[in-house]
Structure formats: C-alpha cells, structure tokens
Amino acid sequence: MPELELTINGDAYRLEAPIGRSLGEVLREDLGFTGTKIACGEGHCGACTVQLDGVPVLSCITLAHTVGTRKVTTIEGLRDHPLVEAFVRADALQCGFCTPGQIVSAAALVAANPTPTNEEIRHGMAGNLCRCGTYPRIEEAILSW
C-alpha cells in the first residue's frame, strides 16, 4: 500500500493508505481524529470540513494522497480557538454533529476576516448544513467571538 505523509495539527504522521482513500477516512479511521464527522460522504453538507493550509476543504471528497505538503488542521487542532467558547456561549449547537465542521469553517472565515458582517458570515458558512437549525446562534457566535 502506498505510503502517505501528513502534517496534522502541527504533528507529522506517516501511514499506509490505498489510493482512493479520502482524507476524512484517514483522519477518522486510521488516525482516530473522530472530531471530524462524516455526515453525507459526498461533499454536500460540510460536516467533514478541515483546513488545508488554512483553506476549508471537504475531507470526505479530498483524496488523502492529494494533500501533499499542505498542513491539515482539524477540530482537534482548534480546540482552544476562541470560537469554540463563542459557539457554546451563543448556544450555537444542538446535537453538535455538524459543529466541528462549522467551527473549522468559521475559523478559516475569521482568520481571513476577523470581523465579518452578517452577510459575509452567511456567505462563508452556507456550505455547512445544520439540521437542528442553529444558524442564528452560529451567526451570533461568529459575530461575537
């Protein structure tokens, strides 16, 4: 099986993974980073969002072998980000299954634009679905982090 080298949350990992294995599967199943959730597995919902060099990507449809030297950031690498507290304070989660993906997306958003407007938040977060409907709270969390 082909070898794979990844930098995840600042740490280097080396493993074997078949061609075609998604980054999401590698993170969750091979390395135990279960904070990243897979909810649709085909790039429609945003639950699996991670960052590659700070850019949010859908790990369920990103092939692990295409990551290369780009640095992977998962929710585990953002646990102390002030957005996490802001989400809890604003009650921006209910079941919480989409929340890690929401926070990873939001962290990329505020890294590029620390004080986004409501419109910018809605634009930047529209790819992260939440079936519980916490959207108004998410907006508040990103406005108030």
Added chain:
Amino acid sequence: MVRLIRTEKEVEGRYSEQWILVEEDALDQWPAGPLETVGRPAARQDGLARARGEAIYTADVQLPGMLHAAVLRSPHAYARLKRIELAAALELPAVRAVIGPADLDALTDHAGYPGAPVAAAAADTFEAAQSAIEAIEVEWEVLEPVLDPEQAVAEDQLTQPARSYERGDVEQGLAEADAVVEGEFRTQTVLHNALETHQSVARWEGDALEVYTSTQFIWGVRNEIAEKLGIPGDRVRVVCLYMGGGFGAKNDAGDYTYVAIELARRTGRPVRCALTRREENLATGNRNATIQRLAAGARADGTLTALRGDFVNSVGWEGWLAPTAGPMQMLYACDNVRTVEQGAKLNTPPMAAFRAPGFVEGTFGLECLLDQLAAKLDVDPLELRRRNYAASDSLGERSYSSKNLAECYRLAEPHWERRHEVRSRSEERWRRGVGLASQIWFGGGGPPSYAWVRVGSDGRATVITAMQDIGTGSRTAMAQIAAEELGLPLEQVEVVLGDTARGPYASISAGSSTIPSMGPAVRSAAADAARQILEIAAQRHHLEERVLSLKGGSIVSADGGSWPLETITGLLEDGQILGKGARGPNPAGMRVLTFGVQVAEVAVDVETGEVRVERVAAIHDVGRIVNPLNARSQVEGGIIQAIGHTFSEQRLLDPQSGAVLTQTLDAYKLPTIADVPEIVAEFVDVPDAHLTNLGSKGLGEPPIVPTAAAIANAIRDATGAQVRSLPITREEMLRALAEERERRSAGERERVGASSA
C-alpha cells in the same frame, strides 16, 4: 408509603394506560419566574465536548476487531425475491459473514418499497462489505407498484381501518353558516436527515449484548431487542452518550441494529452497521405526504358552525396513521366537526414520526382554511381565532391542565400590528404581507420515569438516569433542576445518562416529553437527597430539620447559621447520599397540551414567484421554561426546519418505478444559514399548576407546527394568492398568483357586466 395507581401515558397523541407507583410526599411547585438556576439561561453542559469534537457519538465508536456491515436493499418498489445466492459474496477477501432473508427477520424476500433490506454482509472494511453485497446474486420478480395514494384509497389498500371522528352535526352546521369555504391542501413527503445517520455497533460478550446506537430511546431499544431475541433485558446494554439528531426517526431499534447484532453473533466480533446518507433518505422513515379536503362554515361574525376534513396520509408500506385531523378536532371551539383519516398503503418507504407528526401537516390545511374564511367574512384573522377560542377541551369530557393561548395572542399583538407597516413597504414587484397561525400539540410527558441523585462527600451532585440527550439540551435542564432543589451552583452538578446499565428507567426523547417526563423525576430525586442531607445536618448541629435549608452550596439555618455543604457530607468520607425520584402521574381528567401562535412576514416577487420570509415571531405556552437559552434555540430550530418544509424540502419519486430520486443532500434541499429570517421567540412561561412538581411541558415540537401556515397566510396577505401545497415552489407560487389574477379579473368582469347591464 407508595401507592400503586393506574394512569395514562401519552406520546405524540397516542394514549396508553399503565400502572405506576406514586410517592405520597408530592413536592409543591416552585414559584413562577426565574429561580436561582431554573428559569435562567445556562450554557449546555456538554457544549464544549460537542464543539471540540471530543464527544463520542455512535458514529465514532471504534471497538477492537470491529467489522463493518453493508446492507443489500431492494432496487425495486415492489418485488419478490425469486432466488438469492450468498456464497459468492462470502468467498471475497475480508468478508466474514453474509446473511439473507432466511437468516434474519429484519431482512425480507418480499420488498414492499425501494430500499427494503434484503441481505447484509460484514467485512473488515465498509468497502469490502459493499463489494460483498454487490457480489450477492439476486433474481427478482418485479411487481407493479402502487404509488398513488388516491388510487390506493379507492382500492381500499389501507394500512389500517379509516379513523373517523364526529361531534355535532356538520351538515346542519354548514347549512347554518353565513359563509362556507372549502379547499384542498397537500403536503409533501419530508425526510428527517439527521446529520448522524441511523447506525448501531453491536458486541456480544458471552450471552450479554452491548449495543451502541444513535437513538432517542435507549431503554426502549433495550427492551425491544431483549424481546425480539428472547433474552432477559438485563443482558442487553444500550449506550448512546451523544446523539447526532433524530427528529422522530430514531424511536425504535431499526433493522440496521438487528443486522449488526446478528452479524456480530455469527462472527464473534463487534459489528458496525451504519447507513449511508443515501440509505438514510431511502429507508429510515419520513413525514408522510397528505391530501386534505377541508371545509369550514361560520356565521357573519366569524363564529365557526362547522369543520369538516377528509385526510389521506401516504403512509407507505408500513407505519401508523399520524393524527392529521388533530388540529381540526382540537384547536377551536366548534360544535360540529367531522373528520375521516385514511392511511394509504403504498410501495414507498415507511413513514416514521417526524416532529409533531400529523399536526404539522394538519395545521397547514386548517390554518390556511381559517384565513380563507377570514378573508371571505372580512374579519381580522387574529380576531377570528379569538372568537373561536376553546375555553375547555374541544374533544369534550376533560378540562385543560393549563391553557394560555389567549396570552400568546396578546403577546402576538405587537407583531401582528406590524402588518400595516410591512404591507406599506410593498413595491410593484415585491409584495409584502403578514400572516399568523395557531399551534396546538401534546407535550405533557408522563410516567414512569426515574432518576437518582448522588451527593458525594465533596458536596458535588450527580444525576443518574438512563435517559438520553438527543441535542435538545435535556442534560443541562436536568442539571439545572437538581441544582435548584439542592441549592447548589450549576457547576457542582453532573448528569450521567445515555447508558441503560447506568441508572434507572427513563422515558423516550420524543413527543416533546423529555423535560415534562424526566424533570419531575430528577427534582424528586434531588429533594430526597436534600432531605437526607438536612437530616444529617440537623443531627450534627443539634437543630430541627425544619429550620434548615440548602442554598448557595451551603446548609443554612433559620437563625442565620451557615455551613458549607461539604462540611456535612464530608463527615461521611466515602459515604454517599443517594436520592431516588419518580415521575408522578399526569392530572386525572385533564388534557395536557401545548399552545402557541406564530406571526410571519414575507415578501413575494409576483413576477418570478420567489418568496422571502423576512421575520417570524413565535410565542409559545409550554408551562415553565427551565433554560431560556436552550428554549430559544428549540424555537429557532423548529422554525428553520419548518422553513425547509415550506419551501425546499421534498422527497421525489420516479412516478413509474417508485425509485426515490432525492437521496443526496444535493438533491434534497435542507435550509442553509442563508435562508434564515429574523426570528423572535417569546414564552408565556407560567408553570402548569396541575402538571407535576415542575409545571413544565415539552418544547421540541410546538415551534415547527404553525410556521408553514403562518407563511402561507402571509403570502395571502401580501398577494391575495392562496397556496395550497407544500413545498411552496416557484411553480406553486406562480400557480396561486395566476389563480388570484383570474379570480380578480373574473370579479372585475362581473362588476363591469353588472354596471353595463
């Protein structure tokens, strides 16, 4: 002394009777309004764990040696299995077991809907399991599916006998009416799409079974499995520590659980059976479509004289008849009501409960009809609803345990008053309007439900009960209730839940019942612990118990003495104080219901049919609010889900084959953050004086009930157009606008004709 009594239990409008034990020393309710902890906003206790990705959901459970299952499903809406050959699949590498209809009840050789489970395989990886089911040789006899609910009803293909209800004389009521309105309303099939798909991990340890499952009812799953497998309930442990959404579709064990259990038994290894998103949208239930033919009659002043409804629910291959006629029977005072509900048996995936099943659909039809009536009589829609206010239970024989719908209407006035200003902002192309709709639903919960409260020598308390928090915040609410009773800061209370092996029986998280069922049990357990603490303190300090109370983490005496709790509990060193509590019965002879009203503001582009919801104000009466922060989130979440139901969500079937066309989240459109209007949530927040030691009803479902109707009525206010089916697609909106233009020009021609004559 405990008393054994027979009492009634209600979940989602389905009543059953059962025996329960009641303690004699019922607690008095707390006063209304915010207390020390209850009634004040509290951040979710598990918020950080969920947000940081530390919470272990069923989807995250990884056990040593765990295999993965895949399920072969019927590609046909209706077919009989002529031949199935499992051997080739079993020969593939990494495949450990393959089972078919002969091996497990949950698998079928008679597929009544597309996606019916037929066979399953367990393999080292999910991919290998998928390869295995692809290698299963199957020969089908494809049968002609029945997909049209009206055809099914005409041919008497029903899932159960028609359900009829009648009071008074509807024909006479219609004859006495000054105005009669009629309408046919349709609602679509809606898919739950919880983000965590249905899934279970099963593991055998000798004859004991451990099941990790994404469920709304761990105890129910435990009992169901035990009964099905014929093993004692205490040999089945069901765990769901964190749950990724259910909305009614995860009330039972489900075939995937039995697949995991059987494959685990055959392989001697843990097995995960997790549905893909596509399977989720095929075979895990839905809010069934309805056809509603309705009529209402009223006197000139708006007093209803008759309500009549014929309802067809597209139940699917299996399922139950949700109470679509419920709102018509229960919402208003009307002497003459007749409803008939029929469940069409179709070759479509079975329905499942979905957040206020029946009432969401029925409220859309009824509340649109009421506005049709208001327009015809030229009566203000809010006034029309007040005029037909039901002061006592419309179904007769009972009184309400509490009803503050009138107060909801009063609180709605400022929102309703905005209609003049909203309408005035209409432009040539974008027309604006305001509509409202009332809400009625169950949500009283019931016994039995139990909790324990342990207080350690460090003065910290732990609530232990085998309930589950499906994301509603019930864990936090239980901690608040225990903290209040024990006079402890919220940070000193933990809640242990989600494991049938840890704690007593707890009720289902469905039917808006978790807080009303579990809250009183937790309070009662905390009170038992508090009593024991005060007994100990009284002996230690040579005081009478009655002068002592618990407050702010201390034991306080009436004469001003105060001792930190741990100075008393600490005496016990490793000793533990254990309080036990049970949920008492619901008030006899009373109907426990929730009420509310929502006011929606919309803008309609009359050229393209685009509709934008600009604001929704929601006022609900669910008794005491335990956590205003989570309560607001429930309301927002319900309304947002309703906005999806109203505009974008619809399961589509191929009309010939019955294949489900909307299996992905690309094809099936959930609302996004960009679709959300301004939402205002208000509560009456008055405890139900007759309901338990807490006075709280449930809030999970009420907010989703009236939204679609309020939006449709706002559209009517903006444009005069009557939408009749959900979702309100552009097509439906343009149809309604064209119908309205036609109606107006016909009226114009009539007037011109009359004046020229």
